[in-house]
Amino acid sequence: MRPLISALPKAHLHLHFTGSMRHSTLLELAERDGIRLPAALVEEWPPQLTAADEKGWFRFQRLYDTARSVLRTEDDVRRLVREAAEDDAADGSIWTEIQVDPSGYAATFGGITAFTDLVLDAVRDASRATGLGMSVVIAANRTRHPLDARTLARLAAQYAGRGVHGFGLSNDERRGDTASFGPAFAIAERAGLQLVPHGGELRGPDHVRQCLTHLHPDRLGHGVRAAEDRRLLDELAQQGVALEVCPASNIALGVYQTFEEVPVRELMAAGLDVALGADDPLLFGTRLAGQYALLRAAQDFSDAELADLARRSLRAAHAPDDVKATGLRGIDAWLSTATEPTHDRMKA
Known part of the structure; x- marks a missing residue:
């Protein structure tokens, strides 16, 4: 009898802000304000996506x-934020780390500082x-000018230790110059x-090396393409760089064609801490x-392998020591407790 996955303690380290929204909430808020949503976000949801070109x-960014x-x-x-916390707890x-680019919301909420204050207050309330x-991870957008990233880095630095623990870089990794x-x-x-930039999903091992050289990551968002280079895997392991692997988004965006291809076992066997993430469940x-x-x-991951993944997610997290120990x-x-047989539901 296999224990419920939802009962397995774990850390969630790769979750984007708007992408964490419940689909039902999206529909409700759009109806409230008369916002016409594309079919891909309504009757054809979840959308058929690709990022091959x-x-x-x-199209993916437009939906976001x-x-x-x-x-x-x-x-x-x-x-x-409250619903994202409820869903993750369920x-x-x-321990959940939510990633946000305040510049994407600044025009509506009074600037990047005011929006950051709002998010941090919402996170505190949801946590309680x-x-x-x-x-919170504050993330820059690699499709914008690097000077904008410096502004966000200074913003993140102002909140270091006050609800913000990380700085990231997201969006299409084929855009912009990593250096x-x-x-x-x-x-x-x-x-x-x-330091938690995205890298090694839409681009291959060479881009992971660029991130290591210029961005000095503690973790990499995705990083799965590192599996294509054994020497690179050894470098990542030696430097203690963890990977935030998001199988569902890898498939949806066309990085791999089947779930069998996502190289989680290979990454674990190389000695890397791997934390599974939902990326943008919306x-x-x-x-x-x-x-x-x-x-x-x-x-066919065994319960022991799933437990190992959960342990690695906690090791890679910024959580306090007592949270990790618990x-x-x-x-x-x-792992030691069997429950009645059931089917885990992949929630939307």
């Missing part, structure tokens, strides 16, 4: 921007209400922030527990 990524447009009030922001997360530990974002990451590094249709369920179903004890208890 610029056109595919543009449309979803972001329904967030009109402070209550909308608080609702999104999926077994004991659900018991889920939470922290040009180095100065922004140097600002964040001096402030003691964790667009990919699968939340945190669903990532574990996909590996259980498609790659989670590790809970993982051991999960």
Whole structure:
């Protein structure tokens, strides 16, 4: 009898802000304000996506921007964060790191500082209400000018230790020059922030090396393409760089054709800490527990392997030591306890 995946304590380290929204909330807020959503976000949801070319990524980004447009009030922001916390807690997360680019919301909410204050307050409230530990990563957008990234790095540095623990770089990794974002990451590094850029998903091992050279990451968002280069895997392991692997988005965006191809076992065997993440459940249709369920179903991951993944997610997290210790004890208890047979539901 296999224990429920939702009962397995774990950390969620790759979750984007708007992408964490419930589909039902998107529909409700759009209807409230008369926002016409494309069919891909309504009757054809979850959308059929690809990022194999610029056109595919543009469509993905357009859907994300449309979803972001329904967030009109402070209550909308608080609702999104609270519901994301509720969903992660229900999926077994004991620690969630949510990633946000404040510049995408500044025009609606009074600037990047005011919006950051709002998000951090919403995170504190949601954490108290659900018991889920939470922290924030401020992320720059690699399709914008590197000077904008420096502005966001300074913003993140101002909040270091006050709800913000990390600085990231997101969006289409085929865009922009990775080296040009180095100065922004140097600002964040001096402030003691964790460095968590995206890399090694849409581009291959060479891009991972660029990230290592210029951005000095503690973790890489995705990083799965590192599996194509054994020497690179050894470098990542030696430097202690963890990977945030998001199987559902890898498939949806065309990085791999089948779930069997996502190289989670290879990354683990190389000695890397791998933390499964949902990325953008609003667009990919699968939340945190669903990532574990996909590996259980498609790659026949044993309960011991799933428990190992959960342990690695906690090791890679910025969570306090007592949270990690509690989670590790809970993982051991999960592994030793069989429950009635059931089917884990991949929640939308």
